[in-house]
Amino acid sequence: MKPTDTSNPEYFHKVVDCQWGCPAHTDVPEYIRMIAQGRFSDAYMENRKSNVFPGILGRVCDRPCEPACRRGRVEDKPVAICRLKRVAADHRDDISARLPKAAEKTNGKKVALLGAGCASLTVANDLAPLGYEVTIFEALDTTGGLMRTNIPAFRLPPKVLDEEIGYILDMGVDLRFGHRIDSMKDLLEEGFDAVFVGTGAPKGKNLELPGRYDSDRIHIGIDWLESVAFEHTKEIGKRVLIIGVGNTAMDCCRTSLRLGAEDVKVMARKPRGFFKASDWELEDAEEENVEILVNHSPKEFVYEDGKLAGMKFDLMEYKIDEDGRIDRGTSTGEVTIPCDDVVLAIGQDNAFPWIERDIGIEFDKWDCPVVDETTMMCSRDGIFFGGDSAFGPKNIIWAVEHGHQAAISMHKYCQNEDLHDRLPMGLNLSSQKMGMHEWSYSNDYDGAVRRLMPHVDLKERFNKLDIEVELGFTAEQVVEEVERCLNCDIQTVFTEKLCIECDACIDICPVSCLTITPNGEEDEIRSRLKAPALNPEQALYVSDALPHTARVMVKDEDLCVHCGLCAERCPTGAWDMQKSTILIPYAADEAEPEQQQAAAGGSAK
Amino acid sequence: MTYIAKPKIAHPSLPKNELGLTTRDYEGVVSTLCAGCGHDSVTAALIQAVFELDIEPHMLAKMSGIGCSSKTPAYFVSQAHGFNSVHGRMPSVTTGAYAANRDLTYVGVSGDGDSLSIGVGQFVHAIRRNLNMCYLIENNGVYGLTKGQFSASADIGSKPKKGLPNQQEPIDPASAALALGATYIARSFSGDKEQLVPLIKGAIMHSGFSLVDVISPCVTFNDHEGSTKSYAHTREFYKHVANIDYIHPSEEIKASYAEGDAMPIHLHGGDTIVLRKVDRAYDPTSRAEAFKLLRERYNAGEITTGLLYVNDERAEMHELMHNIDTPLSQLPYEGLHPGGDELQKLQSRYR
Numbered sequence: 001m002k003p004t005d006t007s008n009p010e011y012f013h014k015v016v017d018c019q020w021g022c023p024a025h026t027d028v029p030e031y032i033r034m035i036a037q038g039r040f041s042d043a044y045m046e047n048r049k050s051n052v053f054p055g056i057l058g059r060v061c062d063r064p065c066e067p068a069c070r071r072g073r074v075e076d077k078p079v080a081i082c083r084l085k086r087v088a089a090d091h092r093d094d095i096s097a098r099l100p101k102a103a104e105k106t107n108g109k110k111v112a113l114l115g116a117g118c119a120s121l122t123v124a125n126d127l128a129p130l131g132y133e134v135t136i137f138e139a140l141d142t143t144g145g146l147m148r149t150n151i152p153a154f155r156l157p158p159k160v161l162d163e164e165i166g167y168i169l170d171m172g173v174d175l176r177f178g179h180r181i182d183s184m185k186d187l188l189e190e191g192f193d194a195v196f197v198g199t200g201a202p203k204g205k206n207l208e209l210p211g212r213y214d215s216d217r218i219h220i221g222i223d224w225l226e227s228v229a230f231e232h233t234k235e236i237g238k239r240v241l242i243i244g245v246g247n248t249a250m251d252c253c254r255t256s257l258r259l260g261a262e263d264v265k266v267m268a269r270k271p272r273g274f275f276k277a278s279d280w281e282l283e284d285a286e287e288e289n290v291e292i293l294v295n296h297s298p299k300e301f302v303y304e305d306g307k308l309a310g311m312k313f314d315l316m317e318y319k320i321d322e323d324g325r326i327d328r329g330t331s332t333g334e335v336t337i338p339c340d341d342v343v344l345a346i347g348q349d350n351a352f353p354w355i356e357r358d359i360g361i362e363f364d365k366w367d368c369p370v371v372d373e374t375t376m377m378c379s380r381d382g383i384f385f386g387g388d389s390a391f392g393p394k395n396i397i398w399a400v401e402h403g404h405q406a407a408i409s410m411h412k413y414c415q416n417e418d419l420h421d422r423l424p425m426g427l428n429l430s431s432q433k434m435g436m437h438e439w440s441y442s443n444d445y446d447g448a449v450r451r452l453m454p455h456v457d458l459k460e461r462f463n464k465l466d467i468e469v470e471l472g473f474t475a476e477q478v479v480e481e482v483e484r485c486l487n488c489d490i491q492t493v494f495t496e497k498l499c500i501e502c503d504a505c506i507d508i509c510p511v512s513c514l515t516i517t518p519n520g521e522e523d524e525i526r527s528r529l530k531a532p533a534l535n536p537e538q539a540l541y542v543s544d545a546l547p548h549t550a551r552v553m554v555k556d557e558d559l560c561v562h563c564g565l566c567a568e569r570c571p572t573g574a575w576d577m578q579k580s581t582i583l584i585p586y587a588a589d590e591a592e593p594e595q596q597q598a599a600a601g602g603s604a605k
Numbered sequence: 606m607t608y609i610a611k612p613k614i615a616h617p618s619l620p621k622n623e624l625g626l627t628t629r630d631y632e633g634v635v636s637t638l639c640a641g642c643g644h645d646s647v648t649a650a651l652i653q654a655v656f657e658l659d660i661e662p663h664m665l666a667k668m669s670g671i672g673c674s675s676k677t678p679a680y681f682v683s684q685a686h687g688f689n690s691v692h693g694r695m696p697s698v699t700t701g702a703y704a705a706n707r708d709l710t711y712v713g714v715s716g717d718g719d720s721l722s723i724g725v726g727q728f729v730h731a732i733r734r735n736l737n738m739c740y741l742i743e744n745n746g747v748y749g750l751t752k753g754q755f756s757a758s759a760d761i762g763s764k765p766k767k768g769l770p771n772q773q774e775p776i777d778p779a780s781a782a783l784a785l786g787a788t789y790i791a792r793s794f795s796g797d798k799e800q801l802v803p804l805i806k807g808a809i810m811h812s813g814f815s816l817v818d819v820i821s822p823c824v825t826f827n828d829h830e831g832s833t834k835s836y837a838h839t840r841e842f843y844k845h846v847a848n849i850d851y852i853h854p855s856e857e858i859k860a861s862y863a864e865g866d867a868m869p870i871h872l873h874g875g876d877t878i879v880l881r882k883v884d885r886a887y888d889p890t891s892r893a894e895a896f897k898l899l900r901e902r903y904n905a906g907e908i909t910t911g912l913l914y915v916n917d918e919r920a921e922m923h924e925l926m927h928n929i930d931t932p933l934s935q936l937p938y939e940g941l942h943p944g945g946d947e948l949q950k951l952q953s954r955y956r
Contacts, residue, residue, distance in 0.1 A: 074614065075614075437608060437609060443609070444609070444610075444612070445612030445613075445614055447612075447613060447614065500641065500824075500828070500836045500837070501796055501836065501840075502641040502642075502643065502646065502795075502796060502822070502824060502836060503645075503646040503649065503795070503796060503798070504640055504641045504642070504645055504646070506649075507645055507646055507648070507649035508611060508645075510611050510612045510613075510614055510615065510629075511614065511615065511616045512615075512616045512619060513616070531616040531618055531619055532618060534618060548836065548837060548840045549840060559616055559617075561612060561614060563609075563612055564609075565609060565611060568609055568640070569640045569641070569645075570640060570641065571639065571640045571641025571642075571824045572641070
């Protein structure tokens with residue numbers, strides 16, 4: 001194998017699994033260390049830099065970081081990264097002085113953002129400090145988009161939304177409520193320099209089955225949740241069937257319980273393990289005694305005396321092959337389950353009836369706009385997409401990242417620069433050795449298990465629709481949970497010319513991830529390490545030929561707990577623990593120095 | 606040294622031995638030796654060896670005297686028995702322990718100072734008795750604990766960190782043991798575990814006195830240019846003459862050894878080691894040849910390593926003394942203490 005090129009920022013970035021897994025590349029270990037030091041405001045601002053909505057995401061993020069977390073491979077459960085983010089948000093001081101400021105004077109460029117959801121708000125957050133005149137068009141009378149209308153208040157209190165969205169709007173964004181755009185063509189005539197479409201995927205999928213339109217007690221999930229959020233819907237029948245088992249279904253079933261339902265069943269077509277909902281959302285629903293019935297495929301709505309009385313299902317049986325793939329299934333019988341209401345939560349689609357098809361915006365075969373994944377621009381120059389409206393339903397954190405990238409593109413577009421000539425990611429490495437046996441981070445591996453989020457009492461929480469169920473970690477829990485972080489950004493960095501091949505690092509490594517061995521092909525090297533490297537997703541860090549024997553030092557990154565004992569034991573300093581900071585470019589980094597200062601919260605004179 | 610403990614966490618795919626234990630279960634407390642000390646690698650090799658031999662931790666006795674080397678027993682198999690004796694007196698303490706309980710596996714860890722200076726008399730007589738133990742010398746040519754004076758194994762011309770080169774003739778523990786009639790003599794290097802681990806396994810399973818002389822560089826006082834016991838010097842001049850593979854009783858001897866290159870040796874307890882000769886002309890069962898080789902190669906500046914001599918014919922201590930198979934520690938009180946009448950009878954025989 002060739003020596004690993006650690007000058008490429010991507011290598012060490014990938015070692016920080018959480019940050020690599022996060023679409024917005026939030027520097028997780030850094031903010032967790034800040035929390036450990038009680039620096040909640042710093043931790044909040046570290047988060048805000050990349051994910052803009054720490055308080056919101058600390059409650060409802062889809063947390064791609066957690067399945068990626070190395071701790072989940074080393075033992076069972078990952079660090080509770082998401083809820084630690086909430087800790088930073090809950091305990092921050094007044095940070096208003098540190099927020100981005102609107103530019104002192106406009107740069108004369110006007111941008112229109114459609115939809116006041118997370119994608120558009122991120123664009124506004126990035127562009128307002130640079131002097132852009134930002135106008136947000138919102139069809140409803142509230143901000144937040146699906147974050148407000150589809151995520152129930154018992155998971156995400158409106159106060160949290162208002163606060164964090166307020167930080168952005170306070171920069172002087174022109175927000176136009178109740179302003180639905182019906183024609184892209186007309187909007188383009190208003191003379192905006194760039195347009196950003198952040199209108200989400202607003203169309204809930206329907207289920208065209210017999211009897212679908214014979215009752216008003218059959219609801220489309222996201223529409224129904226929105227109606228509940230605006231208090232148009234205040235009750236539901238005693239017996240409710242939720243069709244689908246994604247995260248929206250979880251919100252629907254738990255909302256039903258708060259509107260008076262007593263018997264709520266979630267009807268899954270497939271067996272467990274094939275559910276779309278995140279594990280923790282399933283857990284939270286089941287804690288509230290929601291029943292999940294598997295292998296029920298909806299067939300028709302059943303009526304008695306003209307009233308919806310139940311729903312008929314095919315009972316399914318599936319074959320699962322060796323690779324874990326499931327077949328289409330066969331029906332083994334039928335069952336009718338009585339109910340008063342049915343909520344359809346089987347996914348959502350994009351819908352762009354308001355974009356004329358003859359204005360140079362190309363649509364693909366699924367009727368979605370063709371969007372460049374790097375620049376977020378569609379086939380018509382100056383029009384950008386982000387969030388669910390770009391590539392179909394994803395999640396908030398992806399929408400934020402789209403917003404950041406679109407903001408860079410919109411800035412470059414407005415400044416007549418090449419959209420593809422973007423600043424690369426950078427990398428800083430700095431040694432963490434403080435002295436004899438002293439490292440600047442908490443390198444002792446702590447065997448504590450993941451803390452459980454305390455919840456409001458199972459009876460009390462149903463008293464009102466907006467009682468937030470999760471209470472947030474206690475101080476004691478925070479102290480334990482922060483220590484579970486393995487500090488993966490404190491990298492093991494090897495300098496081969498210093499190595500005397502004394503084996504000290506190999507002998508001390510608690511997880512047997514180091515080997516000195518003759519060089520070879522990757523597959524073959526993987527099989528003959530001290531502990532075989534079985535996870536091909538994780539890289540081998542291979543040195544150049546060592547000075548004494550020309551063998552190579554190989555480190556399997558997979559299970560390294562970053563305890564630093566290799567560096568602690570190395571007599572020559574060939575191993576060192578160095579903190580890697582991934583430098584992620586934002587729109588401000590492409591801008592003039594005074595605009596950068598405003599974006600960083602510096603005084604707008 | 607460090608005081609940062611090795612975390613209690615292990616790689617999930619770490620192999621398990623027949624007792625269901627991993628190498629992590631055979632570890633001791635964290636080493637307080639200098640970072641990079643060869644002795645820590647020897648510790649790791651010992652852990653690997655006893656792990657692979659499926660030795661039950663409570664059936665192992667770790668013996669040592671005084672010195673950097675003699676701290677080693679603290680760093681492996683915490684659950685084993687141990688005795689940290691007076692300087693140079695490990696062999697006689699081991700003799701006593703072995704006399705009382707012949708069922709335990711005895712591993713003594715000593716150094717060039719402990720064995721070749723203050724304890725040289727003890728070392729000599731343990732060999733004479735053919736004490737059934739694995740005697741490991743962590744040989745670095747200096748007194749590390751007293752800051753780097755030459756030891757009795759320092760080569761002529763080897764340079765200290767400060768001061769004049771050594772002028773006195775070194776004692777080579779392997780040659781000395783050969784002259785004294787030791788029955789298993791090996792030499793290796795702390796930086797070559799592939800060779801060292803099987804040699805330790807063979808030494809543990811050999812019935813009788815087994816010497817493993819390990820060049821184990823002192824990273825603090827003897828790893829500089831001009832030293833003949835540094836990592837760099839050892840790597841440059843050490844040569845394999847005969848390596849061994851230890852064959853677990855449950856394994857078959859692999860047929861892949863070329864004729865004349867490999868030689869199976871059956872040990873007393875039913876174990877087998879396969880000797881792999883790097884130098885085909887060399888016969889490690891011949892004491893005279895071993896002596897010749899050691900002297901010739903030493904004069905040529907080479908460090909000969911591997912299994913240098915083996916003799917599985919000679920009886921070990923208990924056999925020589927015709928003792929019973931049952932360890933004294935397990936005999937009933939009556940058996941050990943026949944009573945006053947028996948004593949009278951015995952004494953009357955000498956009147």
